Amino acid sequence: MWALAFRTLKFRKTSFIATFVAMFLGAAIVMACGGLMETGVRMNAEPQRLGRAPIVVTGQQKDGSSALTERNRIDAALVDRVGAVPGVRKAIGDVSFPATVLADRKPVGDESASYGHDWGSAQLTPYRLAQGATPARPGEVVLDAELAKDAGASVGSRVDVAVGGATHSYRVAGIATQQGDANPDAALFFSAAEARQLAGANGRIDSIGVLPGPGTDVSSLTTAVTSAVDGKAEVLTGERRGLAELPGTMASQRTVVILAAIFGSSMVLIVMFGVASTVGLSLQQRSREMALLRAIGTTSQQLRRMIVCETAVLSVAATALAIAPGYLIGKALFGVLTDSGVVASAIVFHEGWMPIAVGAATAIVAAAAATRFAGRRAARTEPVAALAESATDGRWFTVPRLLLALFFIVNGVSLSVVTATVMEDGPTLASTAGPASVLFSIGVAMLAPGIAKAMVAVLRPPIRLVSGLSGYLALRNAMTSNVRMAGAVAPIVMLIAIATGTLYMQSTEDDVSARSYSENILSDYVLDSHAGGFAPGVTDEVRHRPGVAAASELVTTRGYVDGADTALRGVSADGVRQNLDVRPVSGSLDKLRGDTVALSDQQAQTFGVGLGDKLPVVLGDGTHVSPKVVALYTDNPKQRYLLLPSAVLAPHTTDGLPQQILVKAAPGTDTAKLGTELTSLAAGRPGTEVTDRSSLSGSNNQIQQILVSANYTIVAMIVGYAAITVVNTLVAVTRKRRTEFGLQRLTGATRAQVMGMLTVEGALVAIIATVLGTIASAMTIVPYSLVKNDSLLPSGSIGIYLGIVGGSLLLIFGATLYPTWRGMRTPPIETVTTA
Numbered sequence: 001m002w003a004l005a006f007r008t009l010k011f012r013k014t015s016f017i018a019t020f021v022a023m024f025l026g027a028a029i030v031m032a033c034g035g036l037m038e039t040g041v042r043m044n045a046e047p048q049r050l051g052r053a054p055i056v057v058t059g060q061q062k063d064g065s066s067a068l069t070e071r072n073r074i075d076a077a078l079v080d081r082v083g084a085v086p087g088v089r090k091a092i093g094d095v096s097f098p099a100t101v102l103a104d105r106k107p108v109g110d111e112s113a114s115y116g117h118d119w120g121s122a123q124l125t126p127y128r129l130a131q132g133a134t135p136a137r138p139g140e141v142v143l144d145a146e147l148a149k150d151a152g153a154s155v156g157s158r159v160d161v162a163v164g165g166a167t168h169s170y171r172v173a174g175i176a177t178q179q180g181d182a183n184p185d186a187a188l189f190f191s192a193a194e195a196r197q198l199a200g201a202n203g204r205i206d207s208i209g210v211l212p213g214p215g216t217d218v219s220s221l222t223t224a225v226t227s228a229v230d231g232k233a234e235v236l237t238g239e240r241r242g243l244a245e246l247p248g249t250m251a252s253q254r255t256v257v258i259l260a261a262i263f264g265s266s267m268v269l270i271v272m273f274g275v276a277s278t279v280g281l282s283l284q285q286r287s288r289e290m291a292l293l294r295a296i297g298t299t300s301q302q303l304r305r306m307i308v309c310e311t312a313v314l315s316v317a318a319t320a321l322a323i324a325p326g327y328l329i330g331k332a333l334f335g336v337l338t339d340s341g342v343v344a345s346a347i348v349f350h351e352g353w354m355p356i357a358v359g360a361a362t363a364i365v366a367a368a369a370a371t372r373f374a375g376r377r378a379a380r381t382e383p384v385a386a387l388a389e390s391a392t393d394g395r396w397f398t399v400p401r402l403l404l405a406l407f408f409i410v411n412g413v414s415l416s417v418v419t420a421t422v423m424e425d426g427p428t429l430a431s432t433a434g435p436a437s438v439l440f441s442i443g444v445a446m447l448a449p450g451i452a453k454a455m456v457a458v459l460r461p462p463i464r465l466v467s468g469l470s471g472y473l474a475l476r477n478a479m480t481s482n483v484r485m486a487g488a489v490a491p492i493v494m495l496i497a498i499a500t501g502t503l504y505m506q507s508t509e510d511d512v513s514a515r516s517y518s519e520n521i522l523s524d525y526v527l528d529s530h531a532g533g534f535a536p537g538v539t540d541e542v543r544h545r546p547g548v549a550a551a552s553e554l555v556t557t558r559g560y561v562d563g564a565d566t567a568l569r570g571v572s573a574d575g576v577r578q579n580l581d582v583r584p585v586s587g588s589l590d591k592l593r594g595d596t597v598a599l600s601d602q603q604a605q606t607f608g609v610g611l612g613d614k615l616p617v618v619l620g621d622g623t624h625v626s627p628k629v630v631a632l633y634t635d636n637p638k639q640r641y642l643l644l645p646s647a648v649l650a651p652h653t654t655d656g657l658p659q660q661i662l663v664k665a666a667p668g669t670d671t672a673k674l675g676t677e678l679t680s681l682a683a684g685r686p687g688t689e690v691t692d693r694s695s696l697s698g699s700n701n702q703i704q705q706i707l708v709s710a711n712y713t714i715v716a717m718i719v720g721y722a723a724i725t726v727v728n729t730l731v732a733v734t735r736k737r738r739t740e741f742g743l744q745r746l747t748g749a750t751r752a753q754v755m756g757m758l759t760v761e762g763a764l765v766a767i768i769a770t771v772l773g774t775i776a777s778a779m780t781i782v783p784y785s786l787v788k789n790d791s792l793l794p795s796g797s798i799g800i801y802l803g804i805v806g807g808s809l810l811l812i813f814g815a816t817l818y819p820t821w822r823g824m825r826t827p828p829i830e831t832v833t834t835a
Contacts, residue, residue, distance in 0.1 A: 023318035026271030031326025033264035034355025040256030045242025053209030058244035070620030071247035132174025165535025275366035405446035412440030420783035448486035470756030496773025501780030507796030516638035523662035531687025533657025550575035567641035570649030587631035602635035
């Protein structure tokens with residue numbers, strides 16, 4: 001039977017190539033999405049500046065199950081405790097803080113970040129002194145070679161360094177060179193005492209690099225160090241060491257996992273449907289071959305075994321060859337995420353055996369299911385009946401098919417209803433909205449023969465009026481071969497549904513985010529610091545400038561309330577009302593000083609607090625605080641955040657200082673003149689830039705666009721696979737009809753009439769698929785828009801929809817008319833006799 005299977009594969013190249021391509025690409029794409037999932041779950045990062053230390057002790061990256069968004073520092077006393085562990089040769093404390101070398105009061109260097117460190121931590125990279133000496137006392141600094149070159153500095157010269165919101169003058173004690181290129185950031189080294197002071201973390205440090213003694217087993221030493229820190233820090237080894245240098249990285253884990261889960265689950269369904277439909281179509285096209293085999297004495301069991309053997313050969317070959325492309329596609333997708341800033345580039349992409357197994361299982365199970373259902377009827381049909389039925393579409397409607405179709409449709413509608421009635425606006429909204437259209441379109445596709453026949457009956461009168469003989473022939477074919485037409489309609493329905501639903505979800509998200517953020521900002525100007533932040537007192541200086549009505553610091557970060565991810569904004573009580581659109585309903589924002597918080601009335605109801613109550617909050621660095629509620633303001637569901645004093649919130653961020661100051665002009669003030677005044681002030685603050693409020697909206701839009709590029713890449717991949725499935729299906733259907741076209745030409749039909757008939761058939765397919773695909777996409781678009789935008793219609797240009805439909809039309813006509821045109825170059829008598 002295996003020999004027969006291989007011979008069949010040899011002589012059925014076209015249909016088997018289509019099946020192979022569907023399995024191969026489907027398995028590869030599922031493996032790629034699985035690789036993204038595994039990478040997000042593992043979240044490993046190669047060490048950079050701390051690469052020489054095989055063990056790194058750092059602050060906890062999570063508070064319970066909640067990932068922290070800011071640096072969680074540890075007690076400096078842990079250095080001695082870790083150093084005392086038997087087997088530890090040296091424990092080196094490390095601090096890292098923004099520090100920028102200035103030339104002509106402007107930051108020097110390229111676009112890479114610049115950080116200051118304790119010279120003792122230089123050996124963890126390592127850095128070696130190339131010139132000069134170590135920084136032994138306050139006022140001395142060692143620059144890395146690249147930074148010294150950019151600043152034009154040499155040993156003994158003086159440089160200005162912006163750190164902690166102020167500018168200091170330092171003598172260059174030495175110049176260091178990095179061994180290798182592990183650290184991508186510019187580095188400045190200070191004495192231990194000065195580095196701790198400049199870090200401004202009350203003596204706390206970032207990490208501890210552990211260097212083992214000669215012959216010490218790293219695994220055993222890791223256990224001992226873990227015991228020594230006693231849960232007060234996290235001990236990292238191997239690929240996880242890099243997390244110590246990437247504060248807040250674990251917060252992106254959720255984004256990667258959700259993205260991989262949403263698109264991965266949709267991709268599994270699409271691949272299973274695509275593979276099953278391609279395999280099923282291939283078997284349907286061989287109905288005559290199956291009938292002849294049954295007529296010459298082949299038993300049902302032998303026929304089933306032959307089909308299973310063929311499928312097994314294709315499945316094994318396709319999935320085995322898909323492993324390498326799957327890894328490359330997954331790595332390319334991950335590259336889009338890292339290039340966009342969704343995750344740090346130091347995170348290591350992983351694709352182990354699990355994604356490979358899932359991708360292979362998806363293709364194999366889909367093929368096996370299609371083989372079982374599509375080949376069962378041919379194998380069971382009596383020999384004489386098989387020959388008679390091979391020329392007809394046969395019965396498509398069965399109870400199992402109906403139940404399965406209803407299962408998908410009901411689940412699709414259920415997800416749509418859940419999205420509209422249960423889900424809240426947030427990152428998980430797409431997890432129910434996205435799959436709704438996929439499930440619904442699969443259910444509709446399974447009932448496509450009946451739906452297509454009904455729609456053709458409705459479209460019959462208008463088409464007959466405008467299409468003549470070609471239309472008559474096309475309508476006859478559509479009514480008598482509705483199963484064949486459904487085979488062409490089904491993949492296009494999925495293509496339109498998925499592309500339309502996903503792209504309009506993204507356009508709606510973009511529009512709502514940009515609009516709501518812009519409406520929430522009332523300031524006229526924004527001062528941005530690119531040199532470490534603003535020191536205390538700068539905001540007061542801004543307030544006293546002529547024409548300034550109000551000024552407020554702005555600190556943005558994220559924390560947790562009752563385990564819920566919550567946006568936090570640090571502001572100044574004196575200027576918040578004029579610069580942010582917050583409308584108090586009770587209490588006073590003027591009291592937002594010290595250990596206090598303000599929140600919307602809806603948030604207060606959700607968290608169960610009122611004026612005067614304490615609200616437990618976990619800040620971005622893991623610090624637990626319970627500020628007093630001093631004000632409630634009108635809720636804005638599109639811009640929900642807690643307001644805290646910036647002086648309280650900023651020290652709990654990685655930078656430690658406010659990076660922005662919002663400025664509102666006084667009524668009647670010439671804003672251009674005020675801009676000039678603020679520019680003059682900024683000139684005295686190195687690294688400070690003055691922009692209008694659109695820069696904040698643009699920055700928020702840039703953050704939003706980070707995920708857009710990743711979404712569009714994955715959508716393009718899914719749509720591309722669906723498009724290939726469409727082309728495979730349409731080409732296969734068209735090639736099967738070569739005998740039919742030859743007979744028509746032998747009975748007097750011209751090439752133009754045959755092409756006209758196919759054009760009308762293509763138009764019917766396009767109309768039916770567009771209607772069904774649009775309905776399916778509404779399962780995603782309508783509920784998502786209702787939650788996001790309080791509207792039944794999505795945001796975004798109608799051009800998106802027209803582009804999708806236009807692309808589908810190109811696929812339909814290109815995959816039917818071109819093969820037919822090429823086939824008709826063969827004399828019709830040859831087409832009929834060789835069929």
